[in-house]
Amino acid sequence: MRAAFFHGKDTPLTLKEIENSSNLAKDHVYIRLKNAAINHHELWMMKEQSESMPGGVILGSDGSGIIEAAQAEDDQYLIGKEVVINPSVGWGNNPAVQAHSFSILGYPAHGTFSDYISISKKQVFEKPEHLSFEEAAAVPLAGLTAYRALFTKARLRKGEKVLITGIGGGVALWAMQFALAFEARVFVTSGSQEKLEKALAMGASGTFNYKDENWVDKITKEAGGFDVIIDSAGGPQFNALLEMAYPGARVVIYGRTAGMIPDISPKTLFWKQLSLFGTTMGTTDEFLSMLDFVHKHQLKPIIDSTFPLDNINDAFNKMDEGKQFGKIVLSIS
């Protein structure tokens, strides 16, 4: 089978032919992967991960496929099931925060950039039937992160005004689709006019280009303020987000594309009674609720483009340019 190995930072992934597993660990299933999807955290790892990995690791958190084998006698009925993988591994018992045992599928455990994966059946869920394998692979990590951000952390209520920054990213787009399905009003930011137009076509109530000099004034004028803000960036503009927040607003951050946040005003925080939540991934319960929500509202992911597994480095180059609108998916089999 083919697998894309990561050997340390600043080197491209290496596609290798390796032997299929013949022994499955306890309660594991063996999945022939149909599709995978790439995520920012893999790109961060490829830029920052300095730990040495003599044998290399197969990256990849998102995947969909068909179960071809199951270790346990009682699990043989799973064979042939069309599934999607929960990339949140070893969360633990506290819904508020992941345990020390937590990891994201793909490091240190081998991930989905491969023809096959052997994984605990606890990580595997039925593919929502209205989605193709390609679409299903675009759901897990981004959908889970967006779901926890919007519902568990911000506790979004119907009719509220939501600002989502950096529209075009996988989490931002799921957050937008979830919020719209939940009957909230969604406003978005981006540095790309093209992305803003696409978001408008999807149902955004207003769009703002943060490269405009007076985008903050423009938002305040046109939107007034926001009950909920979902931010992927941090950085110097974060403080502007706090100014746009309505009193009592909830601000959720799940990314760091713009780096450290300088100069937060305590007075803004306490006088406006703001709540700031950091969030990443989610629990198994949240993963299930998210799949239910996607199915109930018949939501389909926005897919930017699909690359064959053999061209995985092209897929990451595209992500690094930041021009994608939606998930970048890999076609495996």
Add this chain to the structure above:
Amino acid sequence: MRAAFFHGKDTPLTLKEIENSSNLAKDHVYIRLKNAAINHHELWMMKEQSESMPGGVILGSDGSGIIEAAQAEDDQYLIGKEVVINPSVGWGNNPAVQAHSFSILGYPAHGTFSDYISISKKQVFEKPEHLSFEEAAAVPLAGLTAYRALFTKARLRKGEKVLITGIGGGVALWAMQFALAFEARVFVTSGSQEKLEKALAMGASGTFNYKDENWVDKITKEAGGFDVIIDSAGGPQFNALLEMAYPGARVVIYGRTAGMIPDISPKTLFWKQLSLFGTTMGTTDEFLSMLDFVHKHQLKPIIDSTFPLDNINDAFNKMDEGKQFGKIVLSIS
């Protein structure tokens, strides 16, 4: 009657003799004040308030006294009641955040630095019977702020580890007393060894002097980390607090004695699933719950010192020096 008027920033308060009110507004009561207490927000106002106030305003948020008159026919039974005043005026209907109508007693409405106050009966509550007037005046603003921070915002649970910064301030001390009564473990910081020793005598499990060069290492070594952090300061040390927070911790900020917060790491926020809450004052329900809590646990405020109303500027000078441990109270009648 005497009253201490504020006429604009950088001027001391002026004690004047004015006429007693003869007409009470609808549903108001007339209280002969026994004690008041001073608060940091008055000090901020005396340093920063640039709005002009031709007639001046009587500052003062905290007060206790005896009702001498009531406007409504049905309220005559209130006469003679020993009461404490809720300084949270016009909070509105949303418990999450104060309405635009909100103000803190003492500006723009005349406050408690006076022999008498005329105030809506909705702001007035029975003095907890185990407290003297002097003690009761040290409860309202600080107790309400601490109660909301610890219970409504951080949702403290029994047995959790709480870090309270700047011990010695009114809110910090109430937060410590409430947390101890709630069977949490309390750790405190201060720049004063004397204050730390007093906190230790009150039941703190550990104390840390933030003037020590390696106080952060010391905390990490001795306390491990914290479930809840209650901060009065902001400023450059705030980021260190986030590092000391356990994953899933709740960090509440209610003050700004150290100014703007530089350099918050989004990765720390999201990977540790931190929650940050700004908070100030509270609702009428919270005020009542706080009084109940104080009564149930028979808590008494820590009073640093008591000044006669005539020497109110000395009281503020003492606060400005930052050497107090506990509330600075005014004795009125």
